[in-house]
Amino acid sequence: MASTYEPLYLKYRPQSLGDLVGQQSVVRTLTNAIEHDRVAHAYLFTGPRGCGKTSSARIMAKSLNCQKGPTPTPCLECTSCVEVKQVNSPAVIEIDAASHNSVDDARLLIERAPITVGGNYKIYIIDECHMLTKEAFNALLKTIEEPPPNVIFILATTEEHKVPPTIISRCQRLMFKLINHDELAVHLRNVATKEEINIDDAAIDLVARRSGGGLRDALGLLDQASLLATKEKQVQLDDLLLMLGSVKEDVLLDFSKAIKDGAAEPVLQAALSLLGEGREPALIALELSKHFLNLAKAQLKIPVLGSPSYLEALTEQSKLFDRTELAQMIEQLSALEQSCRRSTQSALTLEIGLLSLCHRLEITELKQLKDKVVDLESRLASGVPPQAMHAQRPAARPPSAPPVSHAPAQSHAPAASYSSGA
Numbered sequence: 312m313a314s315t316y317e318p319l320y321l322k323y324r325p326q327s328l329g330d331l332v333g334q335q336s337v338v339r340t341l342t343n344a345i346e347h348d349r350v351a352h353a354y355l356f357t358g359p360r361g362c363g364k365t366s367s368a369r370i371m372a373k374s375l376n377c378q379k380g381p382t383p384t385p386c387l388e389c390t391s392c393v394e395v396k397q398v399n400s401p402a403v404i405e406i407d408a409a410s411h412n413s414v415d416d417a418r419l420l421i422e423r424a425p426i427t428v429g430g431n432y433k434i435y436i437i438d439e440c441h442m443l444t445k446e447a448f449n450a451l452l453k454t455i456e457e458p459p460p461n462v463i464f465i466l467a468t469t470e471e472h473k474v475p476p477t478i479i480s481r482c483q484r485l486m487f488k489l490i491n492h493d494e495l496a497v498h499l500r501n502v503a504t505k506e507e508i509n510i511d512d513a514a515i516d517l518v519a520r521r522s523g524g525g526l527r528d529a530l531g532l533l534d535q536a537s538l539l540a541t542k543e544k545q546v547q548l549d550d551l552l553l554m555l556g557s558v559k560e561d562v563l564l565d566f567s568k569a570i571k572d573g574a575a576e577p578v579l580q581a582a583l584s585l586l587g588e589g590r591e592p593a594l595i596a597l598e599l600s601k602h603f604l605n606l607a608k609a610q611l612k613i614p615v616l617g618s619p620s621y622l623e624a625l626t627e628q629s630k631l632f633d634r635t636e637l638a639q640m641i642e643q644l645s646a647l648e649q650s651c652r653r654s655t656q657s658a659l660t661l662e663i664g665l666l667s668l669c670h671r672l673e674i675t676e677l678k679q680l681k682d683k684v685v686d687l688e689s690r691l692a693s694g695v696p697p698q699a700m701h702a703q704r705p706a707a708r709p710p711s712a713p714p715v716s717h718a719p720a721q722s723h724a725p726a727a728s729y730s731s732g733a
């Protein structure tokens with residue numbers, strides 16, 4: 312028996328402009344254009360992946376060719392609407408520029424353009440249009456500028472900067488954006504209710520945060536999470552964290568506090584416990600680097616996503632860190648993630664990296680002392696007397712190095728003192 316399963320992102324693909332989530336300005340512009348018969352002959356849809364660009368292009372095709380249209384609310388039942396939905400409409404030609412990017416592809420398209428079907432609009436959707444070659448763009452220029460009547464070009468791209476300005480200036484440009492967290496969470500809750508997915512609000516919240524504002528990714532994650540649910544068993548935050556290989560917010564806060572204090576024992580214990588639960592070392596490092604970045608953002612009062620209790624604790628904890636120190640930790644954790652991905656012993660790499668983070672101050676201090684000894688030795692060997700060294704080279708800490716406590720006092724400069732800034 313054939314499976315009737317349909318992924319959520321396909322099942323809940325917007326069918327009319329009113330279904331588009333979080334793209335108010337696009338919806339308003341296109342609705343007005345259809346209602347006032349002011350549809351442009353070429354559009355450029357820009358924005359991140361999974362935000363509804365291709366769906367919107369198909370919605371335009373439905374709206375313009377619906378037997379009850381043109382209308383912003385196509386009937387979704389007439390032959391034309393059904394054909395567009397089933398992606399077999401003769402009036403809609405979709406081209407993936409990633410695989411059809413040559414000048415010949417562009418010429419073929421231009422030759423076919425004048426053939427409209429039964430007085431309907433003919434809509435060319437060129438997805439990932441930035442992949443077209445320069446020659447293909449040039450071939451398209453004139454047709455886009457003066458297309459045959461009832462022909463509409465919709466170019467979609469995630470990388471607008473790669474589209475030639477000559478093309479951009481001939482299109483009406485509509486910018487799709489990532490969906491804000493609250494709107495996305497509400498939408499996910501609606502879908503979960505309709506699909507009878509037994510999932511709690513904290514888990515929905517995490518799905519919304521994790522997808523970073525992309526609807527397609529969010530619905531993909533919800534789909535995956537739904538497999539953990541039964542009628543009796545609700546998907547909780549912990550189930551989802553485990554599925555995603557993520558770390559709980561309070562565990563992250565304990566980590567950062569212990570790393571700040573240089574307390575290696577609890578840090579390594581916590582890492583071992585996460586590894587024991589089957590989490591990937593690289594993902595642990597990634598979660599930690601994101602969390603430390605959140606601390607830096609909290610210091611700068613830049614909004615961060617998280618539960619209210621996490622955000623409150625984050626703000627408090629961020630006051631303990633020095634800004635430079637925090638920046639260095641983020642860099643170190645990000646490098647650690649990469650090392651874990653490359654390592655054949657990634658758990659070991661993670662533990663070593665965390666240990667070195669805990670002892671970062673001592674390590675830096677030792678390195679600086681070692682450098683000084685090497686420098687002194689080489690100068691003594693070359694016969695420069697120690698007094699002359701100070702005169703030749705005033706001692707100064709490089710601006711990138713972290714402040715170090717108990718630095719050896721110089722005769723002409725006060726010892727650098729370590730202060731934990733706000």
Ligand SMILES: [Zn+2]
Pocket residue numbers: 376377378379385386387388389390391392393
């Ligand atoms: Zn229709």
